[in-house]
Amino acid sequence: MTATHADYRLSQLDELEAESIHIFREVAAEFEKPVLMFSGGKDSIVMMRLAEKAFYPAKIPFPVLQVDTGYDFPEVLATRDNWVNRLGVRLIVAGVEQAIKDGIVVDDGKTSRNRLQIGTLLNAIEDNGFTAAFGGGRRDEEKARAKERVYSHRDEFGQWDPKNQRPELWSLYNGRLHEGEHMRIFPISNWTELDIWDYIGREGIEIPSIYFSHTRRVFERDGMLLTESEHNPCRDGEVAAERTVRFRTVGDLTLTGCVESTASTIPEIIDEVAVARVTERGATRGDDRFSEAAMEDRKKEGYF
Amino acid sequence: MDLLRFATAGSVDDGKSTLIGRLLLDSKAIFEDQLEAVEATSEAKGYDYTDLALLTDGLRSEREQGITIDVAYRYFATPNRKFIIADTPGHVQYTRNMVTGASTADLGLVLVDARQGLTEQSRRHAVILSLLRVPHLVLAVNKMDLVDYDQAVYDAIYAEFTSFATKLNIPDLEVIPISALQGDNVVERSTNMGWYSGPTLMHHLEHVHVASDRDLVDARFPVQYVIRPKSDDFHDYRGYAGRIAGGVLKPGDEVVVLPSGMTSTIEAIDVFNTEIAEAFPPMSVTLRLADDVDVSRGDMIARVNNAPTPSQDIDAMICWMTNEPLRPRQKLAIKHTTRTGRALVKDVQYRLDVNTLHRDQESKELGLNEIGRVQLRTTVPLLCDPYSKNRTTGSFILIDEATGVTVGAGMING
Secondary structure (H helix, E strand, O other): OOOOOOOOOOOHHHHHHHHHHHHHHHHHHHOOOEEEEOOOOHHHHHHHHHHHHHHOOOOOOOOEEEEEOOOOOHHHHHHHHHHHHHHOOOEEEEEHHHHHHOOOOOOOOOOOHHHHHHHHHHHHHHHHOOOEEEOOOOOOOOOOHHHOOOEEEEOOOOOOOHHHOOOOEOOEOOOOOOOOOEEEEOOOOOOOHHHHHHHHHHHOOOOOHHHOOEEEEEEEEOOEEEEOEOOEOOOOOOOOEEEEEEEOOOOOOOOEOEEEOOOOOHHHHHHHHHHOOOOHHHHHEHHHOOOOOHHHHHHHHOOO | OEEEEEEEEEOHHHOHHHHHHHHHHHOOOOOHHHHHHHHHHHHHOOOOOOOOHHHHOOOHHHHHHOOOOOOEEEEEEOOOEEEEEEEEEOOHHHHHHHHHHHHOOOEEEEEEEOOOOOOHHHHHHHHHHHHOOOOEEEEEEEOHHHHOOOHHHHHHHHHHHHHHHOOOOOOEEEEEEOEOOOOEOOOEOOOOOOOOOOOOHHHHHHHOOOHHHOOOOOOEEEEEEEEOOOOOOOOOOOEEEEEOOEOOEOOOOEEEEEOOOEEEEEEEEEEOOEEOOOEOOOOEEEEEEOOOOOOOOOOEEEEOOEOOOEEEEEEEEEEEOOOOOEOOOOEEEEEEOOEEEEEEEEEEEEEEOOOOOOEEOOOOOEOOOOEEEEEEEEEEEEEOOOOOOOOOOOEEEEEOOOOOOEEEEEEEOO
């Protein structure tokens, strides 16, 4: 941000940043026990940056929660640790593996890790008594998200009721809760994928290396390029080969596809995103492809 | 690049979805997979056209019923501007959704069907946008292709609307003849309407001047959060964090803290790790004061000779948003800027008919989606301005204390 503005106008990034910082401070002031859901992906990194700025020079006044699918990219976990260490915030890891062992969720061999995260997450929120959980959801991502409030109410089962949402006017957020309920908070609701990249570029902040072009052994499944790994071996007829790729989103590595790309800098990624003709989720997320309402259904149950 | 937030209202019949679909398509904000999903659904439903409304109707129940129920936010950008559309349903039973969408809008877009002219619905939309003080209004006269691009049709609607608009507060009005389906005057200038010399819709959206809509005179800073790091490096740091709601604040300015009335001087204004020379709306900043005065969340920092008057008696227009009506003697929670208290409904003065502007003084309650003038008494003084002067310090929400639900939206008179 420049020091003076002759015409008293903010750029779109400055305005989005100001709106998000306002939301972070509002939640810190009004909720007893907030937590930031941090995946290590670019959206949650932008959230971390905004939280850092909102409370500077004080530390971020709430912990960070990561739901570990057990199938996370090691590069993403490394970036997570760097962020957490630099900011000195407390990290809580809720593992899907542990949740399976504890009988909180059931791994029937058919349900994806992504879906098993729901029970793991809700359990972590309940166990720790969190009343507000920041999520990196953006309204441009998906059409069920397009109608979700910044303060999104969850009942005592963690469920979202899309037909019965509270009206949200001006920048007056209503954080009232009953015992056992919690609020999901989406401080970057109004950011688009391009805004996120512009901001990462402008702020010069660390993101996982897998967002940049690299060589990787991948194979094709359902039109997506997936990483070959011990959790995700090739099936009959699938052949792994080394390709030059990058990821547009990060998640469970058995479900998150990459795209062939030579973009190795933020400006190159921005150029690529600006001309992309397929949404980031449609292109590379197996979890959103099952039905037109896949996201809405998962969100109702308590997904991020 | 700056940001413009605009609200649209209307039903499928007005061609609103077609228009939004066109704006998104032409600005490349719709992706191939989204378009393919919509094409597949349209085909499955047996339509012989691609129903662009499916792009915006995000919830399963909306797609099932084929109607827009809730506010949907859509995004697109041109090289000059980023746009946020609050797309709201047009029917009277969804007035509260339109009020919600209009509350944050810089510009309101009302569609009329050229064949039908102004309807009760288009008048109602203009009334709501005016009540919410949306500073710019565009009346898009759509389906000009179906009236042979006839200037007389446009002129008649223009005359009728401007005459109606004199009863409203509309600082800036643009009436644009378009065909959303054919693309006339949406992005490309129409070759069918040589008689029209005004801007295309997209040109207007890209160039309408919104920065001057903000109040840069009356400094208002509702304190959100007190930052006290208590770390070795910042042992004595005490900053008051918040978002500028009006005016321009600079280091050295003499300020008053309300409601206590204590005065001090701004020592510095911080944005993250940088001290800035001036702060203006809608920036989120942290103020440091020269004196050790008592300041906490819910207080307001203003200029010594230009501060709002604290008041517990509030006269406001209220839009009611729940089934159980608003009645005198009712008690509710109220949230105004960063201040929360309780409010007692003293009187419902009148109910406003949003179609005719008629004031019904017989009615002593407000039902769902109704708007009326109400007197409240609050437990804490509100540090408020008239909504007509400042949309941030002039607005509040009412919350049902039992259910926790937001039940009313208020705009302070004065």
